[in-house]
Amino acid sequence: MKIDLNQLLDSNKNTKASHQHSFNYLSEQLTQKGIDVNQLIQKIQDFQVAIPSWALGAGGTRFGRFSFKGEPRSLEEKIEDIGIIHKLTNAAGAVSLHIPWDIPTDYLAIKEIAKTEGILFDAVNSNTFQDQPGSKESYKYGSLSNTNKNSRDQAIAHNIEVIKIGDKLGSKSLTVWLADGSNFPGQTNFQHALQHTEDSLKTIYKALPEDWKLFIEYKPYEPNFYSTVIQDWGTSFMLANACGDKAYTLVDLGHHLPNSNIEQIVSTLMLKGKLGGFHFNDSKYGDDDLTVGSIKPYALFLIFNSLVYGMENNPQNPYPAWMIDASHNIKDPLEDLIQSLEAILEAYAKSLLIDQDKLKVAQNNHDIVQCQEILQEAFRTDVRPLLEKARLNVGAAIRPLETYRNLNIRKNLISERGENAVATGL
Numbered sequence: 001m002k003i004d005l006n007q008l009l010d011s012n013k014n015t016k017a018s019h020q021h022s023f024n025y026l027s028e029q030l031t032q033k034g035i036d037v038n039q040l041i042q043k044i045q046d047f048q049v050a051i052p053s054w055a056l057g058a059g060g061t062r063f064g065r066f067s068f069k070g071e072p073r074s075l076e077e078k079i080e081d082i083g084i085i086h087k088l089t090n091a092a093g094a095v096s097l098h099i100p101w102d103i104p105t106d107y108l109a110i111k112e113i114a115k116t117e118g119i120l121f122d123a124v125n126s127n128t129f130q131d132q133p134g135s136k137e138s139y140k141y142g143s144l145s146n147t148n149k150n151s152r153d154q155a156i157a158h159n160i161e162v163i164k165i166g167d168k169l170g171s172k173s174l175t176v177w178l179a180d181g182s183n184f185p186g187q188t189n190f191q192h193a194l195q196h197t198e199d200s201l202k203t204i205y206k207a208l209p210e211d212w213k214l215f216i217e218y219k220p221y222e223p224n225f226y227s228t229v230i231q232d233w234g235t236s237f238m239l240a241n242a243c244g245d246k247a248y249t250l251v252d253l254g255h256h257l258p259n260s261n262i263e264q265i266v267s268t269l270m271l272k273g274k275l276g277g278f279h280f281n282d283s284k285y286g287d288d289d290l291t292v293g294s295i296k297p298y299a300l301f302l303i304f305n306s307l308v309y310g311m312e313n314n315p316q317n318p319y320p321a322w323m324i325d326a327s328h329n330i331k332d333p334l335e336d337l338i339q340s341l342e343a344i345l346e347a348y349a350k351s352l353l354i355d356q357d358k359l360k361v362a363q364n365n366h367d368i369v370q371c372q373e374i375l376q377e378a379f380r381t382d383v384r385p386l387l388e389k390a391r392l393n394v395g396a397a398i399r400p401l402e403t404y405r406n407l408n409i410r411k412n413l414i415s416e417r418g419e420n421a422v423a424t425g426l
């Protein structure tokens with residue numbers, strides 16, 4: 001299904017007056033503070049987040065999966081769904097493919113659909129956390145870290161295959177997340193597991209095209225519950241350094257133990273020029289993969305403060321690759337993604353409002369109260385009219401979720417694809 005531009009214009013007509021009213025008020029307030037509102041809106045307009053190919057269908061838990069109606073039945077339909085979100089929000093201009101769940105069958109056709117929808121191919125993701133039908137070796141006891149060389153070699157070959165697939169589509173980076181670890185004390189030798197992982201990653205790294213990056217994701221636990229080989233940012237950072245200049249750490253918000261200071265991790269990595277990728281989600285207990293901003297919006301704002309500071313002050317760090325890594329178990333996946341994008345842009349816009357010069361003075365004067373006031377002044381600002389304006393400027397929906405519902409998009413997808421259409425891959 002395609003969204004007609006006239007439908008968007010019609011929908012915007014109904015909300016334009018109330019948007020204009022709140023935008024004028026906010027714009028005047030910000031201008032009085034010496035903020036360049038147009039520059040701010042341009043930055044919001046430019047911010048693009050990749051949608052992973054596994055996020056368009058209903059996810060599940062280890063207890064079960066409740067499918068959502070009208071799910072995309074092919075990679076083509078997944079990209080069409082991202083196109084719908086992008087038309088509404090102007091913030092989802094990229095797709096991140098999971099291999100082997102979403103291997104293109106017709107590269108030219110896929111590239112054409114993506115081009116029509118204005119979607120770029122961002123990082124490609126390898127999968128060595130499950131055995132594929134017919135595969136010779138098993139990952140039951142690990143992939144890149146396995147004591148069995150044949151399993152390691154198979155996992156290395158898979159990653160190199162993923163690079164080749166991504167290269168044909170125009171991707172420029174590979175994300176490696178390993179499920180490798182152990183469930184019980186004594187099960188593995190920590191040093192051997194780490195050494196094997198480093199050696200395997202170095203072999204994959206050698207296969208990277210010149211202009212590619214390798215992102216190494218970390219996670220403290222799950223699916224293994226005693227130890228994980230790449231358990232934290234320090235291990236990832238160490239491995240990235242061992243690989244070389246094109247290897248970076250990837251931060252996934254859900255991949256930390258409770259109450260970890262993620263904003264500090266971000267700052268450290270950007271200072272060292274090693275934050276390559278970033279996965280958004282929210283969590284209450286562990287890697288819950290909940291809608292971005294649904295649980296800890298203030299933490300997200302503080303993390304964005306570190307990200308914005310790094311983007312403005314650390315030329316040694318590349319522009320990070322943004323992706324939403326959430327799971328939609330009971331919500332319409334497209335509505336959930338629209339909510340996540342809104343939360344991301346809100347946190348981004350708020351952190352752009354922080355008066356960095358004033359904050360620096362307050363920090364140097366050890367005026368802690370003033371430091372907090374400066375941060376919270378930005379956080380308390382309702383920036384939604386700025387987001388609306390950024391969308392209105394490019395012909396997207398002023399209020400994407402409202403428009404999604406008014407246009408009956410899910411109903412249309414169901415009538416096109418059927419009630420029982422289940423997303424491939426998951």
Ligand SMILES: [Mn+2]
Nearest residue numbers: 217252279325
């Ligand atoms: Mn992730």
